[in-house]
Each structure stands twice: as C-alpha cells, then as structure tokens.
Amino acid sequence: MLVLSRKKGETIVIQDQIELTILSVDGDTVKVGISAPKHVDIFRKEVYLSIQESNRESVAPQPSDLSALIHRLRGSNS
Template sequence: MLVLTRHPGQYITIGDDIVIHISDVQGANVRMAIDAPRNVKIYRGEIYEAILEENKKSAAQTKNVDLTELMKDK
C-alpha cells in the first residue's frame, strides 16, 4: 500500500489515464475528483464490498442448481 500526503489543489496519477484531484479537506473528510476513462469502473469501498458479497451469494446459489432438471422442461 502506498500512503501519500496531498493538499487541496494537488493530484495523484495512476497509470497514464487516471488522475485523482484533491479538491477539499475539511477535518477528517477529503473530497476527491477522479478523472478516468468511461470504461473504468469506480466504486466507493463499501459499495464494492457489497457487490462482491452479492456475487458470492449468486455463485453459491448457482452451484446448487441441477441443470438437467432445467433442461427437461425444454
């Protein structure tokens, strides 16, 4: 993990096409603006973790499906 200290108006680059601008700091809150290509998905950490959890649940349910039973109806 890389830990950096930045001030409002400064920025961080990731690769050639992602830039994170520090726009404001108020107490413990940091406001960031992210410039990235449209095909790059950006999520808040808690949202990303919820997506991963839902994907795990969905995969577990799929493992229990008997595909031969589903195909009999066709």
Template sequence: MLVLTRKVGESIRIGEDIELKIVDIDGEQIKLGINAPKHIEVHRQEVYEAIQTENEQAASLEENLMNIFKNMNNP
C-alpha cells in the same frame, strides 16, 4: 502502501488514465475527484464489498439451482 501528501488542487496519477485530485479538505474529511476511463469501475470500499457479497450469493444460488436440476434429471 504508498502514502503521499497533497494539497487542495493537487493530483495523483495512476498509470496514464487515472487521476485523483484533492478537491476539498474539511476537518477530517477530504473530497476526491476521480477521472478514470468509463470501463474502470470506481466504488467506495463499502459499496465494493456489498457488490462482492451480492455476487457471491448469486453464484451460490446459481450453483444450488444447478444441483437441483441435476438431481431432478437423475432420480
């Protein structure tokens, strides 16, 4: 993990297309501004994990439905 120190108004670049800017610092919280191309999804970690869980559940349901349909066609 790369750890960098930044002040309010300073930025970090990731590649050519992504910029993380320190917008504000208030106690133990910081506000980050993120400029990234629209095709790159940006989520908070807890939202990302919820999306992954939901996708896994949907894939499992789809697999279960496929197995049910297979068994219906092969009595």
C-alpha cells in the same frame, strides 16, 4: 501501500489514465475528484464489497436448487 501527502488542488496520476485530485479538506473529510476512462469502474469500498457479496450469493447453490437436482438425478436412475 504507497502513502502520499497532497494539498487541496494537487493531483496524483495513476498509469497515465487516472487522476485523483484533492478538491477539499474539511476536518476528517477529504473530497477527492477522480478522472478515469469510462471503462474503469470506480466504487467506494463499502459499495464494492456489497457488490462482491451479492455476486457470491447469486452463484451459490440454494438448498431448493440442490433438492430439485437430487430429485431429478434419482428419477433418471430409475
């Protein structure tokens, strides 16, 4: 992990396309502004992890789906 120190108003540039600007610092809270191309998705980590979990759940076979599949397979073998 790269660790950089920045002050209010200072910016970090990532691959010529993404800029992170420190907008304010208030105690333990840092407000960061992000400029990036529209095709770049930006999420808070907790939201990103929630999306990933939802995606995993949506592609996981459900027990009812498996029961129906077994029933169809048994019916086609008769």
